[in-house]
Amino acid sequence: xxxxISFILNGDEISCDIxxxxxxxxxxxEELGLIGTKExxxxxxxxxxxxxxxQLAVNSCLYLAADVQGKQIQTIESLAVHTGSLHPIQQSFxxxxxxxxxxxxxxxxxxxxxxLDKDPGADQETIKHALAGNICRxxxxxxxxxxxxxxxRQMAGNQGEGAAAAKxxxxxxxxxxxxxxxxxxx
Amino acid sequence: MxxxxxxxxxxxxxxxxxxxxxxxxxxxxxxxxxxxxxIKDGWMGPDYxxxxxxxxxxxxxxxxxxxxxxxxxxxxxxxxxxxxLLIRNEYPIIYDAVSNIGSLQVRNMGTIGGNLINAVPSxxxxxxxxxxDGSALLVGPEGERSxxxxxxxxxxxxxxxxPGEILTRITIPAQVPRTGSAYxxxxxxxxxxxxxxxxxxxxxxxxxxxTCTRARICLGVAGPTPLRAxxxxxxxxxxxxxxxxxxxxxxxxxxxxxVRNSVRGQAWHRKEMIRVQVRRMGLRCLDIxxxxxxQA
Numbered sequence: 001x002x003x004x005i006s007f008i009l010n011g012d013e014i015s016c017d018i019x020x021x022x023x024x025x026x027x028x029x030e031e032l033g034l035i036g037t038k039e040x041x042x043x044x045x046x047x048x049x050x051x052x053x054x055q056l057a058v059n060s061c062l063y064l065a066a067d068v069q070g071k072q073i074q075t076i077e078s079l080a081v082h083t084g085s086l087h088p089i090q091q092s093f094x095x096x097x098x099x100x101x102x103x104x105x106x107x108x109x110x111x112x113x114x115x116l117d118k119d120p121g122a123d124q125e126t127i128k129h130a131l132a133g134n135i136c137r138x139x140x141x142x143x144x145x146x147x148x149x150x151x152x153r154q155m156a157g158n159q160g161e162g163a164a165a166a167k168x169x170x171x172x173x174x175x176x177x178x179x180x181x182x183x184x185x186x
Numbered sequence: 187m188x189x190x191x192x193x194x195x196x197x198x199x200x201x202x203x204x205x206x207x208x209x210x211x212x213x214x215x216x217x218x219x220x221x222x223x224x225i226k227d228g229w230m231g232p233d234y235x236x237x238x239x240x241x242x243x244x245x246x247x248x249x250x251x252x253x254x255x256x257x258x259x260x261x262x263x264x265x266x267x268x269x270x271l272l273i274r275n276e277y278p279i280i281y282d283a284v285s286n287i288g289s290l291q292v293r294n295m296g297t298i299g300g301n302l303i304n305a306v307p308s309x310x311x312x313x314x315x316x317x318x319d320g321s322a323l324l325v326g327p328e329g330e331r332s333x334x335x336x337x338x339x340x341x342x343x344x345x346x347x348x349p350g351e352i353l354t355r356i357t358i359p360a361q362v363p364r365t366g367s368a369y370x371x372x373x374x375x376x377x378x379x380x381x382x383x384x385x386x387x388x389x390x391x392x393x394x395x396x397t398c399t400r401a402r403i404c405l406g407v408a409g410p411t412p413l414r415a416x417x418x419x420x421x422x423x424x425x426x427x428x429x430x431x432x433x434x435x436x437x438x439x440x441x442x443x444x445v446r447n448s449v450r451g452q453a454w455h456r457k458e459m460i461r462v463q464v465r466r467m468g469l470r471c472l473d474i475x476x477x478x479x480x481q482a
Contacts, residue, residue, distance in 0.1 A: 001191045020192035020235075023222070043223050044292055045378060056265070056294040062222045063295065066192045067239065111290070132377030133289020 007068045009034075010078035018065045025049045025060035027068075028075060036076035036106050040135070047134030050107035051075050057114035057130075076106035079113070088158070089113055089151040098147030100138035108134045112148040120156035124149065187222075188231045194240045198325055198354065201236055205350045206327055208234040214352060216261055216300035219292050244299075244354065249276070254360025256318075260299025260353045264311070268293060277358070278474060279314040279367035279386055286371050287311065289378055299353045302338060305345045305411070306380075312339070312412045313386040314369055317402040318358045326351030339411035362400055364479065365390040366471030372459050373450075382451040383407050383459050387467035389427060391475055396426040403435065403464055408456065409444035417442055418464065427472060429465065436464035 006015040009032070018027060028034045028051070037060060040048030044059040051060045052074040079087035086094065089109050093099050098108070108131065115122055115130040122130070127148050136144060193212075195201040205212050213232040215221045216239070224230045238244060244261035249272055256277065258267070264284040267273050274281045287293055287301070287310050301311035302322065315335040322333050327350045335356065338345050347353065367388040371381040384406030390399045401422035403415040418439035425431055445456040 019189065021187050021189045021225075023187070042226060044219055044288070047289060047291060050291055057291050058294050059219075059291045062219055062292075064192065064218065064222070064237075066194075067218075067237070114290075129285075130290050133291045135378075 003066065005066065005069045007070060008072045010073070010075060020064075020066055022065040023061055024051065024053075024058075024063040024065050024068055024073070027065040028060060034075055034077050038103055038106055040103070040107075045135070046104075046107075047111060047131075048104055048107040050110045050134065052110055052114050055114065055117065057111045059133075074110070074113070076110060079109065087113075088154045089116065089148070092151035092154065093144070093147045096147040096150055097143040098140065100136070100140050104134060104136045104138075108136065108144055108148075112151065116148070116152045116155050120152040120159065122149075122152055127152075187226050188228070190225070190232055190235045193234055193236045195236065195238075196240050196242075198241055198352065201238060201241060201352060202325065202327055202350055204234070204236050208236075209349065212236055214238055216303075217263060217295040217297040219288065219296040220300060220304045238352065246355070247272075256358035258298055258356040258358070260355055261297045262299075264288070264293035264296050264298065264301070265290065267298065276361070277314070277318065277367065279317055279369045279388060282369035283310045283314045283371065283384075283386065286377065298356065302335065302356075303345060303347065303353055305339050305343050307342050307410055307412070308380040308384060308407045309412060310369075310371055310381065310384055310406065313384050313404045313406045314367070315356055315358070316412055316414060317367060317369075317386045317388040317404045318361070319402075320356050320358045322356055323354050324351045325354050330354075332357075336412075336414060341410050362390045364392070364395065364475050365400070366474035366478075367402075368467040368470040368474070370463050370467060372463060380450065381407055383445070383456045383463070384412075385460060385463040385467055387464060387471055389422070389468060389471040389475070391427065391472075394426075395476060395479055398422045398425055398427045401435075403439050405439065405443055405460060407445070408460065413442075413444070415439035415442040415464075422468075427468065429469065432465040432468035433461075435468070436461040439464045 001020045002017050004017050028037050038048040040046035042061045044062045049060040050057050054071050089112050099105050111131050111134050127145055193204050195204055212234040214236050244259045246259040247262045249256045264287045268285045298311050301309055320335040322335055324331050369386040371384050373379050373382040386404040388402040392399055401419040403418050406412050418435040421435045440457040440460040445453045447453050
């Protein structure tokens with residue numbers, strides 16, 4: 001059965017028709033063309049499809065599209081700003097080698113964001129508990145955990161230093177990217 | 187996924203009426219973490235999926251301070267329980283059990299009611315509710331009835347619920363003074379894994395902080411349904427609880443269990459772990475009781 005729904009997707013109001021049996025993952029990827037969110041197992045085991053619904057990380061492969069009516073959805077596409085600047089979590093994954101093949105990365109980053117938005121000072125155990133539902137088959141978990149912890153420190157710093165720092169991720173990104181480029185050359 | 191019509195009743199009466207209309211072509215759904223997987227995998231294929239999410243009050247979680255009774259709505263998610271200070275401080279056995287169900291993503295969606303209704307022998311959620319003498323309120327076409335959580339399960343994947351009945355809430359009676367409780371999901375890893383064995387222990391002691399006034403030893407994956415090791419409990423009640431007595435109770439609980447060999451583990455190993463973990467969980471109960479006594 002087709003029905004109309006409306007919700008907030010990455011800050012924009014969306015109204016569209018859905019089929020009752022569509023998952024949120026299907027709606028995002030196949031209907032709205034947001035292919036940053038990945039389908040891994042399709043059964044809620046791997047976390048590749050993780051998105052944030054009303055501040056909670058969920059498996060979009062098990063979440064019915066019909067249930068997003070009136071809710072706020074964040075996907076990986078919402079993180080980098082239009083100028084190309086990365087979100088501190090994304091930048092931290094780049095800087096700390098938290099990415100290998102990249103397939104698990106959008107899910108990892110959305111799980112990390114759901115945690116760090118609430119608790120940027122999360123310790124190692126808390127980070128592990130929050131990310132336990134995200135599988136990385138390249139098995140680069142140490143770097144991923146380091147990336148999240150470093151991003152948390154940065155986000156906590158941004159909050160502490162006030163709005164100016166938080167609103168200027170461009171500068172941070174540019175510096176980090178220069179540093180990274182320098183490392184590659186030498 | 188096989189197409190279905192998604193129905194979102196706003197009241198319990200409406201939900202039951204919808205089921206009456208569509209009967210065997212309909213399924214109820216709470217959080218969906220089991221039902222959607224089963225539809226995707228072809229284990230079930232309802233034409234009508236009746237969601238309980240829009241019914242107000244089903245995600246109620248509160249303790250009545252006058253009666254000491256705890257109410258957990260069937261649609262309370264594992265994450266809500268895990269993050270509740272009330273649960274963490276006063277019902278540690280529930281916290282221990284729900285904080286390692288699935289992953290955080292699953293706990294944000296999956297509900298305690300769904301966990302019970304799914305009726306897997308390993309249901310982490312059932313063990314603490316049995317240990318706490320919880321009862322479930324069922325509402326259906328014939329009206330409502332209350333069933334002890336320990337009597338909810340018939341066999342794997344089957345409960346006493348009749349067609350059209352909905353589990354609406356769990357009620358936990360007031361805990362007796364000086365109660366401690368603990369659960370361990372024992373396995374190779376905690377996240378995204380079913381336990382090899384699940385062991386929940388609840389102890390209450392007399393004012394001497396030693397004589398056991400109530401003992402509950404509940405086991406998951408130790409038989410076709412979650413079970414209580416009643417004879418082991420009886421060994422403890424009325425006696426001063428010591429490490430040695432807990433060891434004996436652990437041995438007894440292992441004998442009472444109906445563990446078997448499976449792909450995830452051998453029966454002898456499961457028995458050994460029951461023996462060891464009943465003692466450890468019992469000692470943790472005593473720690474909790476003593477800690478609270480010092481604070482008081």
